[in-house]
Amino acid sequence: MDEMQRSEPRLEDVSDLIHGIQSLEMEEVKRSGPCLEDVVDLIHHIQSFLTLKEAARTCVLSKSWKLAWYTIPTLRFDDSEDQETMHLIGQTLSRYNEDNVPIKSIDLGITIEDKESTFLANKCIRTVATQRCLKELSLSIHNSIRRKYILTYEIFSGKNLHRLEIESTYSKREGSVWVTRNPVINCVSLRVLKLYEVKISDEVLNNLFCTCTLLEKVYLLHCTGFTEIKAKNLHCLQEFKLVASSEKYKILEVDDVPNLQNFKYLSLSIPRTFNIDSLSRVIELSLYDVMIDAAFFDNIKSKLPFLESLELTFCNWSPEKLDIASASLKTLTLRLLKNRQIDDLQVSAPKFLHLFYISPTIPNISFQNHTTPGKIELDRLELGKPTDNHCLYKMRELLNLSSEFDIGIKIRTSDDQDLLDMDIDDLKIQFPLPATNVHKLSFDTFSVKGRVHPSYFDALFTICHPNYITTNVCKSYSSLRSELMKRETLDLKHIEFKNPRNNRWEYLTDSSPSTFDRYLELKLNW
Numbered sequence: 002m003d004e005m006q007r008s009e010p011r012l013e014d015v016s017d018l019i020h021g022i023q024s025l026e027m028e029e030v031k032r033s034g035p036c037l038e039d040v041v042d043l044i045h046h047i048q049s050f051l052t053l054k055e056a057a058r059t060c061v062l063s064k065s066w067k068l069a070w071y072t073i074p075t076l077r078f079d080d081s082e083d084q085e086t087m088h089l090i091g092q093t094l095s096r097y098n099e100d101n102v103p104i105k106s107i108d109l110g111i112t113i114e115d116k117e118s119t120f121l122a123n124k125c126i127r128t129v130a131t132q133r134c135l136k137e138l139s140l141s142i143h144n145s146i147r148r149k150y151i152l153t154y155e156i157f158s159g160k161n162l163h164r165l166e167i168e169s170t171y172s173k174r175e176g177s178v179w180v181t182r183n184p185v186i187n188c189v190s191l192r193v194l195k196l197y198e199v200k201i202s203d204e205v206l207n208n209l210f211c212t213c214t215l216l217e218k219v220y221l222l223h224c225t226g227f228t229e230i231k232a233k234n235l236h237c238l239q240e241f242k243l244v245a246s247s248e249k250y251k252i253l254e255v256d257d258v259p260n261l262q263n264f265k266y267l268s269l270s271i272p273r274t275f276n277i278d279s280l281s282r283v284i285e286l287s288l289y290d291v292m293i294d295a296a297f298f299d300n301i302k303s304k305l306p307f308l309e310s311l312e313l314t315f316c317n318w319s320p321e322k323l324d325i326a327s328a329s330l331k332t333l334t335l336r337l338l339k340n341r342q343i344d345d346l347q348v349s350a351p352k353f354l355h356l357f358y359i360s361p362t363i364p365n366i367s368f369q370n371h372t373t374p375g376k377i378e379l380d381r382l383e384l385g386k387p388t389d390n391h392c393l394y395k396m397r398e399l400l401n402l403s404s405e406f407d408i409g410i411k412i413r414t415s416d417d418q419d420l421l422d423m424d425i426d427d428l429k430i431q432f433p434l435p436a437t438n439v440h441k442l443s444f445d446t447f448s449v450k451g452r453v454h455p456s457y458f459d460a461l462f463t464i465c466h467p468n469y470i471t472t473n474v475c476k477s478y479s480s481l482r483s484e485l486m487k488r489e490t491l492d493l494k495h496i497e498f499k500n501p502r503n504n505r506w507e508y509l510t511d512s513s514p515s516t517f518d519r520y521l522e523l524k525l526n527w
Contacts, residue, residue, distance in 0.1 A: 074104060074106070075105060076108070078109050087122070090125055103132070104132050107135070107137070109138075109140055110141045111126075111142045111143070113176070130156055131158055133161060136164065139168075140168065142167070142168070142169050144178055150176055150177070150179065152167070154181045158184075158185045160187050160189060160190060162188045164193040165191060165193070167195070168198070168199075180199060192217045193217060194216060195219075196221055197222045197224070199224050203229045207230075210231060214235060218240040221243050221245075222242070223244060227250075228251045230250060234257045235258050237260060239260055239261060240263040241261060241265070245267070255276075256279050259282060261279070262307075263284065264285070265287040267287065267289045268291065275292070278304060281304060284309050285309065286311050288312070291317070295320075301325060305329075309330060309331045310330075310334075311325070315341045315343075319342060321345070323343050323346050324349075325348050326348075326350070326369075327350045328352070329352060331353060332354060334359075335358050336360075337359065345365045348366075349368070349370050349372060350372050351371060351372060353372045353373075355375065355378075356376075356378070358378065362392075363392065368402065376405040377402065378406070378408075380407075380443075381409060381445075382411065383410075383411045396408075396464060397432050406439045407439075407441045409445065411444075425460055435464060436465040436466070441467060458484050462488070466492075471520055472521055473521075485523070492527060496523055498521060498522065498523050500512075
């Protein structure tokens, strides 16, 4: 889950800052001035990027570091996979509590294995959740037992809490993580709420929305237990993302959210109440097809005057013709699933920059009123059985609509008979000059009986001369390499591959199958 992940720099990543602080300490010693007082904030800032184990290693650097590490206000613990680690975490938190050492931010990983680990987990969470100065609380919980784990009722008790993230990971054989039905909700300063695979009731969720009126970002990702969402009177709300795979929502009320700029709704259910007027100031909008009807496209221009990014996923239906008009739209993403397809796509947007189209088939695309996108990406195109010139013609004509393309292709063929409909000579007559604006050409499958058939290269290189090629090398490395090397004497100057061991570009002649793990990335110099 991208929103819930954070980068974890290691101690080596901040070595330059550490050396700088040591130099500062030496200067202070020469002047007989204070040492720790001048650098403790900077030391704590560096240690905040490290896990607790890595931060502990800094105590050997100097006396200042030894004293500073003992009072780090930002704690980041590794996942506690055993009770001994949980006991150590509990002792550390108890020491902070007894010595009145403030905790401003904590990132805590917990594994629930039995009653004792459940007790220790609740004790640790209760200790930090009730800290007056706590501003950020991030929990990653793995419940490995079959019964549910209920979070302690103090989880929302921090009056100064600004950010709360709870991530649950479990399988069907394991228990879920629940928010208790009667929590103490005092987190009136909460700005960011992120829940991932957490079960929470309608009453608790909507009480949170009523109490936490300063909320700026809300992420409910694959959460269950509730069927009604009432995000109302949240004047600070800027981002609201709701993603669910199976839950059916009866009511979705988003009202009086004047600063909502990013709204994402991906769910299989159609909520009973939803008014697009509440999205009047939205800039980024992402919807699953259950939220889309014929009237929606009429409202884009009139009711969404600030819309810059639109992402639509069609699963259960798709319109034959799609006409999108917007004075502000810059980016359009269309994702078609379950063999859905659009025959005609028309875009009228003077500020348009980027089209990302994900479908096995290519529609007839036209841009109106001087709309010319800077980049078009086509993904999951299928060249399969039967393969004929129609798809290739349409692809080549489409390459005239933008200055840069990325194309991803799936080729599904089982024998050479599938290639008989490809008329390479006719392609060369119709398109004597290959397009040179394809930045990257990707192949998900590029093999026939374990080898690359030359006709595919002939057809695709007749249409375009891509700058880069990426492909799965597990099945087709040898034939791919052989076919490309033949073309070095024709229209290719030389071919380079990116060596995954050092990320350097090297000549393809120096490569071997053992060099690659899964994907081969090539640079073609025409």
